[in-house]
């Protein structure tokens with residue numbers, strides 16, 4: 607058996623570990639060696655495109671699940687008629703009932719009433735950037 611140089615051995619071990627830790631199955635585009643040698647960059651690009659196309663639906667699904675998870679975990683909860691953020695800090699009572707998690711790219715952090723990183727000058731109360739109310743106004 608030919609002796610492997612240390613770099614090749616390291617790379618082989620690394621790839622084997624990656625395979626064990628992930629269920630990655632990289633599909634190689636059909637091509638012959640002489641075509642690859644003529645234009646290796648194109649071959650690498652084809653692999654990336656193929657993998658990206660194959661995995662795009664999973665990435666979109668993961669993004670949607672992440673958004674849903676965030677929405678559920680940023681929801682304001684009521685306790686004894688008072689509103690609380692998920693970390694148990696009370697929501698200032700001055701804020702309107704509609705104050706909730708931001709949506710459709712509208713949130714306090716891109717509202718004209720939001721100043722100083724945590725204050726709403728419309729309601730004169732501290733707010734959080736990812737939340738929103740019906741008075742939201744963009745620039």
Ligand code: SF4
Nearest residue numbers: 714717726738739742
């Ligand atoms: S007006 Fe509403 S959306 Fe705008 S900063 Fe105040 S609470 Fe947030």
